[in-house]
Amino acid sequence: MTTLGDLPVRDELRGRSPYGAPQLDVPVRLNTNENSHPLPDEVVEAIATAVRAELAGLNRYPDRDAVALRADLAAYLGHGLSVANVWAANGSNEVQQQLLQAFAGPGRTALGFVPAYSMHPLLALGVGTTWLPGVRGDDFDLTPGHAAAQVRERRPDVVFVCSPNNPTGTALRPDTLTAILDAAPGMVVVDEAYAEFARPGTSSALALLPGRPRLVVTRTMSKAFGFAGGRLGYLAADPAVVDAVQLVRLPYHLSALTQAAARAALAHRDALLAGVDSIKAERDRIVVALRERGHMVADSDANFVLFHVAPGRHAVGRAAPAADDAGHVVSPADAAALTASATDAGDQAAVWRALLDRGVLVRDVGLPGWLRVTAGTAAETDAFLTAIEELP
Numbered sequence: 001m002t003t004l005g006d007l008p009v010r011d012e013l014r015g016r017s018p019y020g021a022p023q024l025d026v027p028v029r030l031n032t033n034e035n036s037h038p039l040p041d042e043v044v045e046a047i048a049t050a051v052r053a054e055l056a057g058l059n060r061y062p063d064r065d066a067v068a069l070r071a072d073l074a075a076y077l078g079h080g081l082s083v084a085n086v087w088a089a090n091g092s093n094e095v096q097q098q099l100l101q102a103f104a105g106p107g108r109t110a111l112g113f114v115p116a117y118s119m120h121p122l123l124a125l126g127v128g129t130t131w132l133p134g135v136r137g138d139d140f141d142l143t144p145g146h147a148a149a150q151v152r153e154r155r156p157d158v159v160f161v162c163s164p165n166n167p168t169g170t171a172l173r174p175d176t177l178t179a180i181l182d183a184a185p186g187m188v189v190v191d192e193a194y195a196e197f198a199r200p201g202t203s204s205a206l207a208l209l210p211g212r213p214r215l216v217v218t219r220t221m222s223k224a225f226g227f228a229g230g231r232l233g234y235l236a237a238d239p240a241v242v243d244a245v246q247l248v249r250l251p252y253h254l255s256a257l258t259q260a261a262a263r264a265a266l267a268h269r270d271a272l273l274a275g276v277d278s279i280k281a282e283r284d285r286i287v288v289a290l291r292e293r294g295h296m297v298a299d300s301d302a303n304f305v306l307f308h309v310a311p312g313r314h315a316v317g318r319a320a321p322a323a324d325d326a327g328h329v330v331s332p333a334d335a336a337a338l339t340a341s342a343t344d345a346g347d348q349a350a351v352w353r354a355l356l357d358r359g360v361l362v363r364d365v366g367l368p369g370w371l372r373v374t375a376g377t378a379a380e381t382d383a384f385l386t387a388i389e390e391l392p
């Protein structure tokens, strides 16, 4: 039988596995930061009607530029944005891939501050872009000086920052973003997949767009809108950025069914986003309950919580190296030490397994000692907290 290794695949793809969290059929699935609430009946009906209206016309290609949908997305975002500022694709993953195709690619580099969304390096790999793993300080913090120093030293063509950050959950400090923008020689992509869940007082990078043509904000309908299965992500940026991604997008990339369904969902955004407050309340309940048990928990502006599996242990918390804010990049050895500080503090793989044995699927993001749990319904929170209490 022919195996992958027998084929002339690109060298950098050899020995790799496809990205993907386990899709297991268990009672409580809290591993991919989906919205646990099914779509309300009235929205299901509206989407069905909108999709039905497209069916007889499926002999024709869809609107290649998805103008009506982009206008609706711009209206949702506000901030004075219009159709020329917005671009949409099949999930924000595809939007980010298009950005890399347009602004990175072979011979160019992209940088992100690890731990962050694990697809960013994989998207870079897929389009032949060299990935530069930047680092964070203690408690996964990213100070303006530390971030800007790394950008200045590595001079990446594209910088990814995730706010709120996945997997830590915390929104980026506004002064860190402006420091990155000032230091970056190329594009800065702010991945705001979880923006709608942010705590009060958190600001979106959308407000920084005017006068900054190298800033791009990506969003998705997969999380707050509960539209993950519909596959709709989008960006907001200077109109020139939209021109750039149109050079690399596949023709008719967004089906007529997707465009119609997404527009119907957006028209019912009040009903869809009504669940956001209860998800935030469940998130905060998880944070409080885990802290009461003595777990270290990262502050969360998202619909998930990153927690240390060993209650009462303090794996992070040592002072960040003084050099960071003096403008020096943490060395690879220092970065390894920061990560290693968590390695002795519990086996997250064993806890992940023990929770799964109790019917609760969470995410092992590969951070020694840490696991990530999605906030969903009250019943799911109960099941998760009960399972945690039962752990040996």
Ligand code: PMP
Pocket: 032, 033, 090, 091, 092, 093, 094, 117, 162, 165, 166, 191, 193, 219, 220, 221, 222, 228, 231, 232, 233
């Ligand atoms: N960005 C971040 C930070 C994410 O966590 C995710 C989904 N896990 C995405 C982007 C991609 O979402 P989608 O492609 O469904 O829009």
